[in-house]
Amino acid sequence: MIRVLVVDDEPLIAQAHRAYTERIAGFEVVGVAHTARDAMAVLRTQEVDLILLDLHLPDRHGLDLVRALRAAGSGADVLAVTSSRDLGVVRQAVALGVTHYLLKPFTFAAFRDRMDRYALYRAQVREVSEVAAQHEIDRVFATLRGGPPDSLPKGLDPATFDLIRAALQAAGGLSATEVAARTGTSRVTARRYLEHLAEAGRAVRSPRYGGPGRPEVEYRPA
Amino acid sequence: MIRVLVVDDEPLIAQAHRAYTERIAGFEVVGVAHTARDAMAVLRTQEVDLILLDLHLPDRHGLDLVRALRAAGSGADVLAVTSSRDLGVVRQAVALGVTHYLLKPFTFAAFRDRMDRYALYRAQVREVSEVAAQHEIDRVFATLRGGPPDSLPKGLDPATFDLIRAALQAAGGLSATEVAARTGTSRVTARRYLEHLAEAGRAVRSPRYGGPGRPEVEYRPA
DNA sequence: GGGACGGTGAACAGAATGACCGTAATCGTG
DNA sequence: CACGATTACGGTCATTCTGTTCACCGTCCC
Numbered sequence: 001m002i003r004v005l006v007v008d009d010e011p012l013i014a015q016a017h018r019a020y021t022e023r024i025a026g027f028e029v030v031g032v033a034h035t036a037r038d039a040m041a042v043l044r045t046q047e048v049d050l051i052l053l054d055l056h057l058p059d060r061h062g063l064d065l066v067r068a069l070r071a072a073g074s075g076a077d078v079l080a081v082t083s084s085r086d087l088g089v090v091r092q093a094v095a096l097g098v099t100h101y102l103l104k105p106f107t108f109a110a111f112r113d114r115m116d117r118y119a120l121y122r123a124q125v126r127e128v129s130e131v132a133a134q135h136e137i138d139r140v141f142a143t144l145r146g147g148p149p150d151s152l153p154k155g156l157d158p159a160t161f162d163l164i165r166a167a168l169q170a171a172g173g174l175s176a177t178e179v180a181a182r183t184g185t186s187r188v189t190a191r192r193y194l195e196h197l198a199e200a201g202r203a204v205r206s207p208r209y210g211g212p213g214r215p216e217v218e219y220r221p222a
Numbered sequence: 223m224i225r226v227l228v229v230d231d232e233p234l235i236a237q238a239h240r241a242y243t244e245r246i247a248g249f250e251v252v253g254v255a256h257t258a259r260d261a262m263a264v265l266r267t268q269e270v271d272l273i274l275l276d277l278h279l280p281d282r283h284g285l286d287l288v289r290a291l292r293a294a295g296s297g298a299d300v301l302a303v304t305s306s307r308d309l310g311v312v313r314q315a316v317a318l319g320v321t322h323y324l325l326k327p328f329t330f331a332a333f334r335d336r337m338d339r340y341a342l343y344r345a346q347v348r349e350v351s352e353v354a355a356q357h358e359i360d361r362v363f364a365t366l367r368g369g370p371p372d373s374l375p376k377g378l379d380p381a382t383f384d385l386i387r388a389a390l391q392a393a394g395g396l397s398a399t400e401v402a403a404r405t406g407t408s409r410v411t412a413r414r415y416l417e418h419l420a421e422a423g424r425a426v427r428s429p430r431y432g433g434p435g436r437p438e439v440e441y442r443p444a
Numbered sequence: 445g446g447g448a449c450g451g452t453g454a455a456c457a458g459a460a461t462g463a464c465c466g467t468a469a470t471c472g473t474g
Numbered sequence: 475c476a477c478g479a480t481t482a483c484g485g486t487c488a489t490t491c492t493g494t495t496c497a498c499c500g501t502c503c504c
Contacts, residue, residue: 436480
């Protein structure tokens with residue numbers, strides 16, 4: 001369970017964020033604060049993993065709160081949630097290590113995306129305590145900040161997705177052309193979905209050498 | 223010009239980092255420090271945009287230095303450079319807002335990649351002072367943390383590249399023909415990638431005499 | 445009923461590979 | 475020491491698949 005502290009000056013908004021958070025598996029809200037002072041108080045008594053922080057607070061700027069947190073040695077991560085479109089603020093937020101920055105108003109999908117990313121990130125850094133290579137570090141950073149996650153991006157149909165995935169699962173290892181032949185879709189479409197699977201880590205790509213001409217890419221279920 | 227402070231306890235390494243930095247257009251080194259105390263002193267007298275920070279320092283852990291910096295309100299960004307493979311350290315570094323994390327030893331290409339990314343990030347946040355939409359924020363984050371850019375020349379496939387490199391690493395010293403046999407590629411292809419590795423300084427070539435006929439070229443990982 | 449959007453496939457430029465072949469470098473022999 | 479036999483090198487080119495663009499069609503919303 002990832003323990004979340006929701007901080008927003010408007011009680012209604014804070015409640016909404018709490019509800020949003022609780023709709024996502026793996027997260028629990030351990031506190032709600034409406035001021036920086038309240039937030040600090042909660043942090044003194046509660047273990048908190050992630051702070052959902054509105055930067056606009058009545059007593060203090062949110063970034064100041066983060067600074068104070070860091071000075072105090074707190075390792076809590078911060079997801080900034082604000083309507084401020086000032087890039088200077090974004091830049092400072094980055095420097096202070098916010099995991100992400102959500103502009104209000106946001107959709108639940110966008111919110112869940114950031115939260116899912118964060119959960120995945122935590123799983124990665126918790127799973128092993130040592131890394132062997134630079135690219136593993138890169139993967140951790142990319143998880144937190146990279147492209148869109150598991151929710152199907154635009155242009156991908158759930159039904160087609162299932163079809164392609166099933167075909168791959170059944171055969172074990174197929175090229176885009178072979179998947180196309182088995183599912184009845186075009187190669188282009190098959191490739192689109194296979195590529196998504198690979199991107200999401202649910203399939204691995206490896207080249208197939210031997211014949212003349214450019215090598216084929218084989219996708220195998222992970 | 224992006225003003226860089228180089229921090230590393232070993233003078234030789236610090237000089238190397240300084241040289242690396244100065245090879246990249248748009249960056250200038252405004253200071254070199256060997257201890258956390260030195261670094262703080264420089265930061266008090268100099269405007270610094272980016273700190274190239276070795277986490278292993280004689281007087282204090284690098285992350286403590288970052289914490290102190292943040293507490294003091296410094297907005298300098300940090301690129302962590304360390305040989306520590308401890309993921310806990312990585313995690314803390316992320317929370318403190320390091321722009322990236324480079325494992326020693328690293329190639330100049332990897333270093334330049336991170337620096338270029340950072341320069342691009344700065345250009346983005348400086349160009350405009352306001353943002354209109356979430357996706358612009360996302361772009362800024364992705365610039366800083368996105369996946370590694372394929373610095374491979376055209377005609378070379380990343381997957382094949384990894385395959386060849388892995389084969390070489392595992393065996394220690396192989397000819398193009400032997401690599402071909404182990405990877406399933408043709409000799410021509412294997413040689414293409416081995417040549418690239420040699421060119422990039424990641425493998426060394428030495429002839430193998432003894433048998434009849436023209437000597438073979440043996441590639442060994444550098 | 446019209447417009448916008450989302451998903452698909454056909455066509456195309458070019459990217460990555462293997463086959464072929466002349467050339468280069470060594471060893472063995474007279 | 476010279477010369478032929480042998481073996482690998484290194485460049486060129488045909489081949490096949492990739493990845494992208496664009497037009498089409500259905501559907502949903504206004």
